[in-house]
Amino acid sequence: MRCNTYFVRLINKLVIFAVMRRFVFLFSFTFIFLISHHVLASKEQQYSLSDLKAMLHQKHTLRYRLILNLRISDFYFYSKVNNEKNLDSALYYAREAYAIKRANPGLDPQGWSKVNIAKFLIRKKQMGAAKAMLADGDVNFRKNLLMSIGRYYLFKAGEEKKDLDSAEFLLKGSIKLSRLVHDIFTEQLNELYLITVKLERGDRIGTRQMYTALAKECLTKNNLDGAAEAYSTMGDHFMFSETKEKLSAYYKAMELFRMNGQGVEQMNMLRAIAEITFHEGKLAVAEKQLLTVLRWYRNNHYKNAQDIHSQLSNSYRFKGDLVNALFYALEAVKSAQLTEGDEAEGVYFSGLAQIYNEMGDDRNSVLWYKKTLESLKHKKSEFLYVNLKDLSDYLIKEGKSADVIKLLDSIHNPKNSTPLENEIVAAIKGNCYNYQKNYPLAEKYYLEMLKWEQQARLHTFSSSDSYHILASFYITVGNYSRAEYYLQRILSMPAGTYPLSRVKDVYLQLYRADSARNDLSSALLHYKMYKSINDTIFNKDKENQIQELLIKYGADKKEADNQLLRKESLIQRDELRKADLIAKITISGTLALLLIMVLLYIQFKNRKQANLMLVRHQQEITSKNISMQELIDRQVKLLSEKEWLLKEIHHRVKNNLQVVMSLLNAQVNYTDNAVAVSAIRDSQNRMHSISLIHEKIFQSETVASIDIRSYIIDLMKFLCDSFHFNQRINFEFIIPLVQFDIVQAMPLGLIINEAMTNIIKYAFPNNENGKVTVELRPLGSDYYNFIISDNGIGLPDEFDFEQSNTLGMVLMQGLSQQIDGEISIRSENGVQVSVKFLLIKPGADLYAGG
Incomplete structure (x- = not known):
């Protein structure tokens, strides 16, 4: 007993067509196909x-x-x-x-x-994230994304009104942006989808006129692709009973694709036309059309021809040419595997299983049906039910009908299923109860199958298989008149709309019914028809061709398997090497780990002892730290007291110098000798320069250094006040903020005093106006050049600084040597006194090392 083939043929054709046209959806018990650009x-x-x-x-x-x-x-x-x-x-x-x-x-x-x-x-289904991308400022991207999301809602399985409303809103948004950037093609493609939205809402008649109008509008704007898509989509939505209108739309689309140089789309339309021709039973014409498409694919080096092979296999199977049917079914499987496109592999597996079934090869048929179900296990589809039906026939024959019924009850919910799914389940249950000889219940489910078949009907061959199942059942129960009624209804259908191998089975069943009724003449006639068709399909030559084909396919598959085995062998060898290496590494690692553990244990013991010693040392250190902190606190206190004492000393030195200066001032009042008075005044100024340093130190935060800029300016103010020159001399100070150690500041202050005293006395006779520049110029590497210059009358021509033995000059030379400096005096447009020296950091010992 062969597995029934009706449902596989029905869905096989549908899915092949759906793959070819790229989108498929269901409108109230009718499959309708939609192409997308x-x-x-x-x-x-x-x-x-x-x-x-x-x-x-x-x-x-x-x-x-x-x-x-x-x-x-x-x-x-x-x-x-x-x-x-x-x-x-x-x-x-x-x-x-x-x-x-x-x-x-x-x-x-x-x-x-x-x-x-x-x-x-x-x-x-992360629609929120997808819609968030619409915030992008790129208009072209947004119009295309709006169209993509709109298409999702339009073609969403089991869409509701709200989904269609969303699709319409998004597609209109895409149209608006398309017009903004003058993208006619995208605009009209969205218009095409909007018509489909109306069709989904139930307007079947009005939308056909809209498709035609849109196609004409596309042509007026020279959008040939858009017009072709409109005609193609319109053809998809005509029923199979409207063959003339469907073919007319497809031919128009194919011609427009040809005119626009879209070769592959032109061939896809020819495949769609071949599908309609096939449904009309014009198998030779459909075969010719499909072979034309296949030649184009080969000539243009298109590798993904599995859908064409599958369609050709289906056409040859209906003709009864099982040799070519098997050849192209195998080619479809090979092509899918070669191109790695596994999305529709269940279709190709199912087609191959169906041919093995019709050849009577149950073992290979069941094998490929199982592969089909495996490929569809993650898909909830009618195609899954179809293959479950064919596999269940085999399981029933193996005596597992009760298990099949339990399986159906666990996976099938009539309320959430399509008419086709309900029809398949009713047929399977009828077969199960028929096998169990529960004929009343079997008949109940068979009649239910017929009821659902009327709702799911797509083409005449779907009814043929339903009639065949019922006829087989009535022959089993001895109701030969009802059996003959359904068998004759199959034979009354147009030629080519039912596989020849199944027509053969119809004549065999009529022969059995006639024999049971002793109608020998009719039985002989029907047997001759059966034998004629059987000999056409299964003669010796064709059996040899099938065997040769299977041997060739087996050899090709064996070679492919050998190549796979060789690859697997190389992989396995690499894995063994890796495993061996891993084993060696593991053993080495284990030994290393043991050694590390031993070392860690020893280290732990040593560390424990060391920790005990550290604790003792820590206690000692803590005790010493406390003692040291006390010493530091005492030291800080002593340093603070020392600093206070130093400041106090500086303050007292300054006061003592002030007393001396006051005594000298008193002496001046009792001296009439001008030379003596001048010498006393000079001494007072020198003492003041020293006193000023002590004052600055007393006033500063530290006792080690003073701000040299502040010191020089204050010293200059004092000298100006001492000589009463009424601001006839302007001073310019170019002195950076530098801290000077007291050891250098005091000699430098005395040099300034001597230089300024000479300038005020001799540079500007007769109370002339003048300018004095005081500059401290950094030379790099802590070297500085101190310069005092004036624009006065200068020195006499015979003056020699190195031979001069005046007190002021001798003091300046001695003081510059005290700070390791070099002093020079030039007379050019006035006098310039320059002292180059190395700045000693505050707190350093000027005499260290010498």
Whole structure:
């Protein structure tokens, strides 16, 4: 007993067509197919995934690399199974494309790379994150993203009114932005989707006129692709019973694609036309059309031909040519594996299982049905139910009908299922109860199957299989008249709309019914028809061809398996080497770990002893620290007292100098000798320069240094006040803020006193006006040059500073030597006294080392 084939044929055709047209959705018990433009959502048809990745690693322009990354991303989106791993891969390549776009915005002006990132969020149903991307300021990106999100809501499975409202709102937003940037194609594509929204709302008649009007509008704007898409979509929405209108729309679309140079889209339309021709039972015409498409694919080096192979296999199977049917079914599986496109592999596995079933090869049939179910295990689809039906026939034959019923009850909910799913479940249950000889219950489910079939009907062959199941049941229970009624209804259908192998079975069942009724003439006639068709399908030559084909496929598969085994062997060898290396490393690591543990234990014991010693030492250190802190506190106190004493000493020295200066001043009052008075005044000034240093130290925060700028200015003020020159001499001070040690400040102050005294006395005779510049110039490496210059009359021509024995000159030479400086006096436009010396840091010993 062969497994029933109706449901596989029905869904096989539907899914192949859906894959070809790229989108499929259901309108009130009717499958309707919708095409989408290749820019937005396309299955890769030219290259395999490995080809695209290999091309990506070759040297290409940045623009071509961006396009390759987008094509690989789309491959994972539309040609691979929708799982976490593939979605992550799609996102990775979309981000790679976007990285190129960010560095080179002109390479992707429409923002498709970022749209693909949004597609990942949409596939993950993270709509909030996807919509948040609409905040982007790029108008082209936003219009394309609005269209992508709108399409999600439009084609969402089980969409509700709110979903259609969202789709309409988003698509209109995309239209508005498209008009803003004068993008006619995207605008009209959105208009096409809006018509589909109306169709989803139930307006089937009005939308057809809208499709036609949109196509004409596209043509007026020279948008041939847009017009082709409009006609194509309109054709998708005609029922299969409206063959003439459907074909007319497809032919118009195909011609427009041809005119616009869209070869692959032109061939896709020819495949759609072949599907309609196939439904009409014109198998030879459909075969010719599909072979034309296949030749185009081969001539243009398009590798993803598995859908065409699958359609050809289906066509040959209906003709009864199982040799070619098997050949193309195997080619479909090979092509899918070669290109790594596993999104629709269940379709190809199912087709191969169906052919093995019709050949009577139950073992391979069940094997491929199981592979089909495995590939569909993560998909809740009618196709899954179809393959479950075919596999259940085998399980029932193996005596597991009760298990099949339990399985159905656990997975099937009639309220949330489509008419086709309910029809399949009713058929399976009918078969189970028929096997259990519970005929009343079996008939109940078979009639329920027929009821659901009327709602799910797509084409005449769907009814044929329902009639075949009922006829088989009525022959089993001996109701031959009812059996003949359903069998004759199958034979009354147009030729080519039902597989020849199944027509053969119809004649065999009629022969059995006639024999049971002793209608020998009819039985002989029906048997001859059965034998004729059977000989056509299963003659010796064809059996040999099938065996040769299977041997060739087995050899190819064996070679592929051998290559895989060789690869696996190399991998296994590498893994063994790695395992051996890991074992050696593990043993070495274990020994090393033991050694480390021993060393750690020894270290622990030593550390414990050391810790005890450290505790004792710490206690000693703490005790010493306390003692040291007490000493430091005493030292700080002593230093503070010492600093206070030093300041007090400086203060008293200053006071004593003031007393001496007062005594000298008193002496002046009792002296009439002008020379003596001048000498006393000079001595007073020298004492004041010394006294001023002591005063500055007393007033400062530290006793080690003074601010030399403040000191010099105050000294100059004192000298000016002493000589009463009524501001006829202007002073310019170029002195940085520098701290001088008292050891250097005092000699320098005396040098300033001597130089200024000479300038005030002799530089500007007759009370002339003049200018004095006082400068402390840094020379680098802590060297400074102290300069006092005037613009007075200068020194006499015969004056020799080194031979001069005046007290002032001798003092300046001695004082400069005291600070290790070099003094020089020049007479040029006045007198310039210059002292070069090394600045001693405050607190340092001027006489250290010598």
